[in-house]
Amino acid sequence: MGATGVALILGGAGILLTAAPALAAEVSYKTECIPPAISGLPPVQGTTKVQITAPAEAKVGDEVEVVWKTVEAASKNPDILDLDKDTVKPTGVIKIGGAxxxxxxxEGPRQNPPIPKNSPMVLPDMKGKLKLEKAGEITLTPDKYTINVSKPMSTDTKCSPKETVAVGATIKVTDGGGGGSSSGGGSSSGGTTTSGGTTTSGGTTTSGGTTTSGGTTTSGGSTAGGTTAGGSTSGGSSGGSGGQTDFPGKEVSVAFACQAPGPASINSKVTINAKKNGGSYALTVKTAKGVMNSPAALPKGALKPSMAVKIGGADSGTVTVTGAPNPEPLEAGKPVDLTDMTGTYKPGASGKATLSPGKLTISVSLGGSPIVIPCEVKGSVQASLTLDTEKQAGGAAGGSGDGGASTTSGSGGGGLADTGADDGGALRALALVAGTVILLGGAVFTFTPWARLRR
Incomplete structure (x- = not known):
């Protein structure tokens, strides 16, 4: 008995057909791949080469296995980072036509050899089960697919055809007088049944944020531009006399414009509170709940905020305040509460000094160099706090010092590195960060416009 006859007998007995595979020709088609949203990079054009394998003949009622072999993916691992073994998982869709x-x-397993820098992406074979419910010739055509990379964070690269794709395989289905049921799946239009599914996670970035109030209770009353504590001032709380040590600030609205790979903008309420400690002030900066959405599924301790508080009025400079890393794991696309940020302000001049929210920096660390997302203040912002200060040696106006205020941009008091748009070198550093994020998500292409990133 021939292999085809054996396959038909086994199929009639309800056994999955794998014998007598159809002759699979290689199908090549132009493809557009969308990098993870966290990257901020545009779509990339490439070519996908696929072989589809399925039984050449079967009968109504049989359940057959279809295999998608990716001969060549429209991606290549650039010369930045090696991808670990068993971190790549593909999922895809085959279009059913004809009868x-x-x-x-x-769906394929999370199975791949180590993929070195500057080498082709290697994808495992994908499989699916198809229930045949109508006689005739059924065509199988490869369509869109997704590449998920699990480490160091889970992100997706989504690829879809940009031209009409040729048929990859054909199954000749004969009328076998009906068939049994198959496990899983449901009927699709035209009499085919599919089973399996695609599971993807992470990889998206939602721009913007919520602006819930999260203010502080103040004592002494309020004034335009701030709150008063122990006295009335214009533009914030006053650190008046009388032995007062706690100075609550006013909740002010701030709009931040962030650079890739972060959200486009963040809108939040910010409050700056101070506690006098000798001649200096311990600052605590609070933001609203849910100021942004998590760009990906992040483990505990991966995300850390900092801010450069602006000093004005009688004094000048900035004070860097930093927050603790996230205490719990973060879900992709879910709102994120930034931890309270703390630092020390040492006055460099005597008089009324104002404290206002400044540049916000979000750092994402996954074991290597942190991904730094700078967010500059858009437009004007009110002072949250005003203090009656007395000049201290080494204070803000007199220069920068550990835990004090700095008259130049950068980090102070243990802050994060500044990668804003102050100069070309900083922009190039940010471009490298964005490129690295793409690599980590598997959306790495030989034709990525690196020159554009450098600009």
């Missing part, structure tokens, strides 16, 4: 219509979901 039936619908789609078949394909």
């Amino acid at each position: 039936a219509s619908g789609t078949l979901t394909m």
